Amino acid sequence: MKVNTAILSRAAVRAFDPSHAISAEQKRELLELARRAPSAWNIQHWRFVLIENDELRQQMRDAVMGQPQVTDCSMFVAIVVDLEAWNRSPARYFDFLPDDYAQAYAAKIQEFYNGREWLARDDAMRSCGLAAQTLMLATTAAGLASCPMDLFDEERVSQLLRLPAGHVVAMFVAIGKALPGSNAPKASRLPYDEVVLIDRFGASA
Numbered sequence: 001m002k003v004n005t006a007i008l009s010r011a012a013v014r015a016f017d018p019s020h021a022i023s024a025e026q027k028r029e030l031l032e033l034a035r036r037a038p039s040a041w042n043i044q045h046w047r048f049v050l051i052e053n054d055e056l057r058q059q060m061r062d063a064v065m066g067q068p069q070v071t072d073c074s075m076f077v078a079i080v081v082d083l084e085a086w087n088r089s090p091a092r093y094f095d096f097l098p099d100d101y102a103q104a105y106a107a108k109i110q111e112f113y114n115g116r117e118w119l120a121r122d123d124a125m126r127s128c129g130l131a132a133q134t135l136m137l138a139t140t141a142a143g144l145a146s147c148p149m150d151l152f153d154e155e156r157v158s159q160l161l162r163l164p165a166g167h168v169v170a171m172f173v174a175i176g177k178a179l180p181g182s183n184a185p186k187a188s189r190l191p192y193d194e195v196v197l198i199d200r201f202g203a204s205a
């Protein structure tokens with residue numbers, strides 16, 4: 001499938017066939033593609049938690065405002081952010097470079113984020129959003145459907161996933177087989193001219 005086709009045919013699906021299963025190999029293939037997404041400084045802030053246990057899925061459904069996608073989809077992924085990822089042996093994010101370059105980049109990362117936790121969080125969330133979209137486009141190309149989700153009880157979800165300190169959920173992605181008619185009507189988009197600007201906002205002062 002062409003990328004354009006995948007972009008145009010993806011839709012947030014809320015009704016999945018609960019009897020459909022995705023093999024372990026295919027789950028791995030989708031996550032292998034998701035982890036190719038770009039990330040700020042190549043930090044790869046994401047940790048993908050594949051939620052497989054039925055009882056945990058039911059508990060997660062309650063924590064995600066009762067949304068049925070959680071239990072009905074074939075693959076449910078929490079994209080978790082490590083907010084301290086920038087400070088965890090950062091030279092390894094540059095292990096494809098000579099060691100002295102990798103060390104220099106690591107020092108730059110630490111200088112960049114140290115004392116600017118808000119920026120570390122923003123960059124981590126931006127990067128996880130790109131991972132989520134990469135995962136959803138790969139899913140569409142595989143003939144499957146997806147739903148991005150971020151309505152959840154943060155405290156309960158943290159408990160259920162036993163998140164380590166400094167980790168938060170960026171969002172969830174539910175993946176599976178769409179039930180017929182489940183992605184209609186297709187969501188509209190604002191007019192092109194409202195969302196695309198040339199050079200800057202507003203007339204000159």
Ligand SMILES: Cc1cc2nc3c(=O)[nH]c(=O)nc-3n(C[C@H](O)[C@H](O)[C@H](O)COP(=O)(O)O)c2cc1C
Nearest residue numbers: 010011012013014067147148149150151171186187
């Ligand atoms: C960050 C984010 C969070 C979302 N959370 C939910 C959610 O919790 N439940 C849901 O059904 N859809 C959720 N959506 C899907 C949006 O409602 C959907 O993408 C939007 O209405 C546009 O529709 P489309 O994706 O079908 O084009 C979310 C989307 C994003 C990007």
